[in-house]
Amino acid sequence: MATVTAAPATRAAGRGLTQRQVEAVLGWVFALPYVIHFLVLDVGAILFAFGLSFFETDLLTGFKFMCAPPVNDCFDNYRYLFTEEPLFYKALTNTALYTFISVPLATTLALLIAVLLNQNIKGQGIFRTLFYMPALVTGVAVAIVWLMVLQPDYGISALVFNFFGLKSPGWFWSEEWALPGLMLISLWGAGTNMLLYLAGLQSVPTQLQEAARIDGANSVRVFFSITLPMLTPTILFNVITNMIASFQIFTSSFVLTNGGPNNATITMVLLLYRKAFQNFHFGYASSIAWVLFMIILVLALIVFRSSNRWVYYEGGLRR
Amino acid sequence: MSAIAAYRARPMSAERLGRVFWRGLIYVLTVVLAVIFTFPFFWMVSSSVKPPSEIMAMPPKWIPSTIVLSSYVSPFTNLPFLLFYRNTVFVTLMGMLGVLLSSSLVAFAFARMRWPGRDKFFILMLATLMVPNHVTLIPTYVFYSKLDWINTFLPLLVPEWTGSPFIIFLMRQYMMTIPLEMDDAARIDGCGWFRLYSRIIVPLSWPVIGVAAIYSFTYHWNAFERPLIYLNRLELFTVPLGMAVLKSRYSTDFGAMMAMATVSIIPVLIVFFLAQRYFIQGVVVSGVKG
Numbered sequence: 001m002a003t004v005t006a007a008p009a010t011r012a013a014g015r016g017l018t019q020r021q022v023e024a025v026l027g028w029v030f031a032l033p034y035v036i037h038f039l040v041l042d043v044g045a046i047l048f049a050f051g052l053s054f055f056e057t058d059l060l061t062g063f064k065f066m067c068a069p070p071v072n073d074c075f076d077n078y079r080y081l082f083t084e085e086p087l088f089y090k091a092l093t094n095t096a097l098y099t100f101i102s103v104p105l106a107t108t109l110a111l112l113i114a115v116l117l118n119q120n121i122k123g124q125g126i127f128r129t130l131f132y133m134p135a136l137v138t139g140v141a142v143a144i145v146w147l148m149v150l151q152p153d154y155g156i157s158a159l160v161f162n163f164f165g166l167k168s169p170g171w172f173w174s175e176e177w178a179l180p181g182l183m184l185i186s187l188w189g190a191g192t193n194m195l196l197y198l199a200g201l202q203s204v205p206t207q208l209q210e211a212a213r214i215d216g217a218n219s220v221r222v223f224f225s226i227t228l229p230m231l232t233p234t235i236l237f238n239v240i241t242n243m244i245a246s247f248q249i250f251t252s253s254f255v256l257t258n259g260g261p262n263n264a265t266i267t268m269v270l271l272l273y274r275k276a277f278q279n280f281h282f283g284y285a286s287s288i289a290w291v292l293f294m295i296i297l298v299l300a301l302i303v304f305r306s307s308n309r310w311v312y313y314e315g316g317l318r319r
Numbered sequence: 320m321s322a323i324a325a326y327r328a329r330p331m332s333a334e335r336l337g338r339v340f341w342r343g344l345i346y347v348l349t350v351v352l353a354v355i356f357t358f359p360f361f362w363m364v365s366s367s368v369k370p371p372s373e374i375m376a377m378p379p380k381w382i383p384s385t386i387v388l389s390s391y392v393s394p395f396t397n398l399p400f401l402l403f404y405r406n407t408v409f410v411t412l413m414g415m416l417g418v419l420l421s422s423s424l425v426a427f428a429f430a431r432m433r434w435p436g437r438d439k440f441f442i443l444m445l446a447t448l449m450v451p452n453h454v455t456l457i458p459t460y461v462f463y464s465k466l467d468w469i470n471t472f473l474p475l476l477v478p479e480w481t482g483s484p485f486i487i488f489l490m491r492q493y494m495m496t497i498p499l500e501m502d503d504a505a506r507i508d509g510c511g512w513f514r515l516y517s518r519i520i521v522p523l524s525w526p527v528i529g530v531a532a533i534y535s536f537t538y539h540w541n542a543f544e545r546p547l548i549y550l551n552r553l554e555l556f557t558v559p560l561g562m563a564v565l566k567s568r569y570s571t572d573f574g575a576m577m578a579m580a581t582v583s584i585i586p587v588l589i590v591f592f593l594a595q596r597y598f599i600q601g602v603v604v605s606g607v608k609g
Contacts, residue, residue, distance in 0.1 A: 020433070026512050027434025033421040034444070037481035042447040045455035045462070052458060059464060116349045129595065130353045133360065136587050139541040140559040141580040144566055145363045148573050154375040156362060188356065195599055219341075248451055251543045255563050269453055276457055277548055286457050293454045300449075 053077055053287035058280035066283075077287035090263050091271040092295075094179060098267070099246040102183040107239060110190040111231075114197035115223070128198065135191035143255045146185050147172065172256050175264040182252050182265060193238045200234035201227065232311040240300055247296050268292050360584075367391065367578035374574050390574035391582070394565055400579065402554060403561035410475055410546075410557060411539040417480035418535050419528060425482045426490035427516045431502055441491075444484045460548060474549040475542070479535075486531045493527035494520055529597040537587055558583050 017025075028035070054074055056064045067074040081088055113131050117124050134142070149156045150171040161168040169177040204227055212222050250269040253259060259266035259274075268288065276285035366374055367390050369383040394400050428434070429441055463474040497520065505515050521528070543559045550556055556564070562579050569575055 023432055023512070024434045027428045027432040027437060030428035030432065030512070030516070031425050031434075031437075031440070033480065034425040034482035034484070034487060035440075037478065037484075038440075038444065038447065040462070041455065041459055041478055041481070042450070042484075045458035046450060048458035048461070049454050052461070059461060113349075113352060116345055116352070119345050121345060121349060127349060127353055128599075130357050132599070133588070133591075134356060136537060136591055137541065137584045138537075139543045140562045140566075141541075141583050144562060144576045144580050145359050147566070148366060148577060149359050149362060151573075154377045154379065156358065156379075158377060159379060188359070191356075244451065248453055254547075255543075255566060272453060272456075273548075276460070282457055282461060289451075289454045289457060293451055296451055297449075 049286045049289055052283050053290050054283070056281060056283040059282060060280075064283075077284045078291070080284070081287055081291065085271075087263060087266055087271055091266045091268050094264070094266060095247055095249065095268045098179060098183060098186075098249055099243055102186045103239060103242045103246055105183070106187050106190045106193065106242060107235065109187055110193035110238070111197050111235070113190065113194045114201055115227075117194075117198055118201045128195070131194055132191035134188045138189065139251050140255050142185060142188070143252045146181070146188070146252075147256055150181055150184070173261065175261050178257050178261060178264045182249070182256070185252050186246070186249075193242070196234055196238060197231060200231045204230045229312040233313060236303070236307050236311045240303055243299060243303065244296055247292065247299070268295075363577045363584075364581055366573060367581050369574065371574060390572075390578035393572070394561075394575045394579050397569065397575075398561055398565060399554065400558075400561055403556050403558045406472075406555060407540065407557040407559075410472055410542075411536060413472070413476050414479045414539045415532055415535045417476055418483050418486055419532060421480055421482040422486040422531065423490055423521060423524065423528065424516060426487045426494055427520055429487065429491045430494035431499075431515070431520060432512065445488065447484050448488070456544075456548070463549065469549060470552055470555060471549075472555070475539075475545055483535075486535065489531055489534075490524065490527050493524055497523050526597070529594060533590060533594055533597050536590060540583075540587055 054066050054077070056066065056077070064071070066076045073079060117127055117131075121127070152158055152168040152170050152173060155168070157171060158168040169180075171177045171181040208226050208230075209222050212226050217225065248269050249267050250273065253265045253267050253270055254273070257265045259270050269292070272285050272288045272292070275281045275288060365381065365383060368386045368388065369380065369390075370385060370387045371389075373380045373383055429437060459474070459478075463469060466473075468474050468477075501519055501523070502515060505519050510518070541559060542557070543563070546557045546560050547563075550560065553564075558579075562576070562583065565572075565576055565579055
């Protein structure tokens, strides 16, 4: 941000503005597209969402303010969500389970692959591409491919389980296996994190590892005492971003199971989507969005606050 | 976990044996994982060209006995998939163009110009990245519906043409690394701010523009949620929406679903292989995807 150069304070001929003033005005002009975006689509929208959560509206028959009669309870949307919404706790549990199981698993898997690829293996580039490819194709196409892979009667799942003499789980066709099925899909997308870990691994200074080896540490010890601590900033970053993304899981559950069977895969965003865009309770849905926002914020803060216990910054920053 | 398993003085043969064992284990594990990761792709392509009787065969036919392309034809006749592709290409290209033009200009202002409030505004912009999309989803929907923009591509494109905070951030970080002497030299030669942007900084920023273009391409090509909300007429659908319709209407026609998944993935893979370096660099630099 150090754009300090000597400012020629000469007046632009005939315009009455110094060059610095021209620059100041033009700076805002160039930034104008995003200024509009920021005011309307970010700040405006966030405040509007908060305000809207105290109203009820289907956008056609006007806005009903919750603080005014007949409701007389400003927090009626929130009250209903926490006390009467039949699917709220189910959605929250599913989303939390999905996040707290798939994020650690995906982190471990991505780390494992990155470590394997970092062992100077032949064809590292090709393997890297193969592992990254699934992460490229997110969304509906992936969901549909997994629908077939996990088909319990003639999918790959059936083949694998039959091989061990077992019966394949019903995955998206059964209540208890549908959510694990979604977790499995998320593991397939571990490639992005893998790339980040690989980049992180390659920037770990080799002198430290060599020094440890000379001191007699074996490979496992070197990994857990040197390499892994040096990777913790990357791990922290991935865990936080994955957690935020996982809490907003929508596409796969919407496309594959639409929250079923028997609400086994209903998630927070799916609930929000139904309330807003299928039942047209936009005020109520805004209150769901705010609750989701607060949960994500608190979780991110908890992970972040915990980080000074387990994240090691080589450059300092440690108190 | 590396090849240097046994450094201390041990009999030569044991040391070599340990090494070979470790290397072998690493390769076996890598290959097994790679097979698991790529298998769904193989299964997808193979199922898309199988005759219908073999798609649901158990034990499965890995390689189809004959190659049948009917799965690739039926979705295009049952649903207007050609139109879905036209819509997706349009939204993707316009979205990319918009986000690259606007974000590079804003990033230029952040990186190369001095204006009051710049740094505070930059921090505020970064703060918006922390807010989940779903908080702003409903208000922006209300906003666009009041403008009567539902069932147009505008709600998908306007946020791009006004600059994406993430891409502005990415570009700004890169532009900060270009020496300021460039600007001074150009300014002394009488170059205006816009020309400095378009003739000097943009050409020097190609690598980051490439990263942003690819990021934006995959985002729009795979986008599902916003199109789902804003586009309610079949003739406006994008490919992911079309595939969701295919899945709900022809839920037993796995051949057609796999064929359409294959077709939709191919452009992304082509772009990926053409610009692999940018892709990986982009992921590593930004650390964020989708």
